[in-house]
Amino acid sequence: MAISAAETAGPPGPSGSGSLGSLGEFGLIRALAARMPAGPLTSIGIGDDSAVLAAPSGSVVAAVDMLIEGRHFLRSWSSGRDVGVKAAARGLADIAAMGAVPTALLVAFAAPSSLPASWALDLASGVASEAERAGAGVVGGDTASADSVLVSVTALGELRELNELRELNDMSDMSPVRRSGAREGDVVAVCGALGHSAAGHALLSAGLREPGSLVAAHLRPAPPYDAGPEAARLGATAMIDVSDGLLADLGHIAAASGVTIDVSSAALVPPDDAPLWRAAAQTPLSSRTDSGDSSRPQLLHWILAGGEDHALVATFPPDVALPERWRVIGTVGPAASGDGVTVDGERYSGLPGWQHFR
C-alpha cells in the first residue's frame, strides 16, 4: 500500500519509544512522513496514490537501488541514520552520475515488527538529511513487515541546469552524460573520495573505530552531487559513480565507449591523506604478506578496488580547464584487445588473493 492522505493525517508522530509492532503501520507512516523534506519541484508529495513533480526540462532521470540487512549493512555496525544516509546516497549518486540534479526520492522500507521504532525513525532522519543535502525531496514511500531490514530507494532527477546553460545555443545538446561517450585523448578525472569506504570497512572488520573519518566514510558515504551537473557543464564525455570500485567502474566506461583507460598510481595515491595512511598501516589484513612496507599497496588497492565511496569519475576533452576538486588521474586510449583499464600501463595484479574484476 502506498502512503496515503488518510494515513498521514492524525496526531503528530510518536517519540520513537517501543517497537515498530507497537507503533503500527499507520503510526510508522505518519512518523516517517513528518520527517521528510518536500523538495523543490514537488506539486503533490506524500499523501495521495502517487506523487507529482514538475519536470521543467521536459525529461526525468530515474534510478533504483536497494540495501538489505546482512548483505549491505549490519545493524551492529550501522545506526538507523547511517543506513538511511547510505540508501539515499546510493540512489542520489546515480542521478548525479548522469550530470543531472537530484529532485526527489521514493522510499520502500520493510522491517521486522520487533525493530525498535527509534531505529526506523533514525533511518528516516538519515534519508531526509541526505535528500536535503542533495536538494531533493522525499515524495512517496511504502512500508511493510519483513524478517530483516530492507530499504529500496528510487531517485529522480532533472536535467534543468543543463537546460539553463545550453538552451540558447543548441536545444539538442541538453543531454545527460552517459557511460558511452569517452574518446581517445580524453583525460580521466575524479571528484570525491576514493578508498575511504574500503578503508573504513577494513577498520570495522578488524574491530577498529579509528580513524573515525574513514569509518564514517564507509557508514555514511558523501557523494559530491553538485559535481555531476558541473561535469556536464564542463563538457564531460562520459561519467559514472564509483560504486563497484574504480577499476570496475572505469571498466564499464571503457566497455560502453569502446576505449581503453590508463590510470596513474602516483596521481591516485594521496601523499598527505594521513587517516588513509594510518588505516593502511594498522589493519591486519591476511592478504598483506609483503615483508616490506605494505602500506602503499594496501592503500592503492583500496583506491583501485574499493567501491561505495560514490565519487564521480568522468572523462573530459584534453583541453578542459577543470576546477580544483576534479583531480586528473588518467587518460583515455584507443580500443584494444585485452584489459580495458590499466594502472601505470599494466594490468593491475592487485594484492595476493585479489580477484581481478574481469
Place this chain on the structure above:
Amino acid sequence: MAISAAETAGPPGPSGSGSLGSLGEFGLIRALAARMPAGPLTSIGIGDDSAVLAAPSGSVVAAVDMLIEGRHFLRSWSSGRDVGVKAAARGLADIAAMGAVPTALLVAFAAPSSLPASWALDLASGVASEAERAGAGVVGGDTASADSVLVSVTALGELRELNELRELNDMSDMSPVRRSGAREGDVVAVCGALGHSAAGHALLSAGLREPGSLVAAHLRPAPPYDAGPEAARLGATAMIDVSDGLLADLGHIAAASGVTIDVSSAALVPPDDAPLWRAAAQTPLSSRTDSGDSSRPQLLHWILAGGEDHALVATFPPDVALPERWRVIGTVGPAASGDGVTVDGERYSGLPGWQHFR
C-alpha cells in the same frame, strides 16, 4: 548496484535452468533485462547509472509499492509470473488513479540464491507483460540476494493525455485527479472488478482452485489502467484505486475531501456474476454463521471490504455522462461527524468477526 551497461552486454540470457546462485548476479541481470519492454518515452533505458525519460507534459507522476514473500504472496499459491504481474499492477494502478498514463517501471528484486532461476525469469516475464498491457516500459532495476523473495516496483507516469485535450482551453487545468476533490452532490462510480480478489483469496484459503477466474483475479489483478485518464477527461473530482477495500479507500477520499459517501448495496452486488455467487456459496468461511442463505452477505462483504482488485473508484459531477464500464454505486453527501462512508445509509456492520476499517 544499479543495472549497468557492462552487465547487460554479453551473450543472450540463459534458459532458466538451475538456481539463481548458479546463474550469478550479472547473468540474472542480463536475463531479466532482455525480457523488458523499452517504453514509449524512454531515451535511456536499462544500461547506465540512471534511465532518462521524456516528460512532454512538463511533469512526472511517481509511486512505489512493495511485495514481500510470506506477507503479500506465497510461492505455493503464486507462480513467478503471478508475482511479477501483481507487483507491476499495484504500481501501475497508483499512476492510473491520478488520471495519469503509466510510462515506466523500475524494479528492485531480491531473492535467495537457491531460488530456481526459472522462477525469477517468470517474474520478469510477468512484470514485462503487465507493463506492456499498461503501455509502459521497464527502464531500470536492482538485484540482490535476500532470505526471501521481495519485489519493489516504482511506477512513473505522465499527464500527457490531459494536456492534449485541455491545453487549448486552459493550461492551468492540466492537473492530476487527487483524493481531495469530491464535492457534495457528486456521484460515485467504479470501473473494474470488486470482490474478485477477495473471493479468490477465500477459495485458495479453502484449498479450492475454482472458479478459476476468481483465483486468477487474486493472483494476477488486472486494473483498467486506461480508465484513469478517461475519468480525468470526464471531469472526475476525486479518484483512488481499490487496494485496501472499497470502504477503506472511499474513506480515504471522504477524509481528504471533507465529505461523506453513501454506497448502495443493490448497485454493488452483481445479480449475474455467476462465478462470484458460486464462490460465495462454496467457501466454508468460519465467519458465516447465518442459518439462512449467507451467500449475499458474503458476496457483499468481499465487495465492500476486499481489496487488491485495483479497480478505480472516482467521484464525478452529477450531470456527467459516464461510459458503460463506469458503474454508479453511490453519492457524495455533506461533511458530517461520525463515519465517512455508509452502505444504504447505515454504517456497515459486516460479517461476524469483521473489524470495521475505522
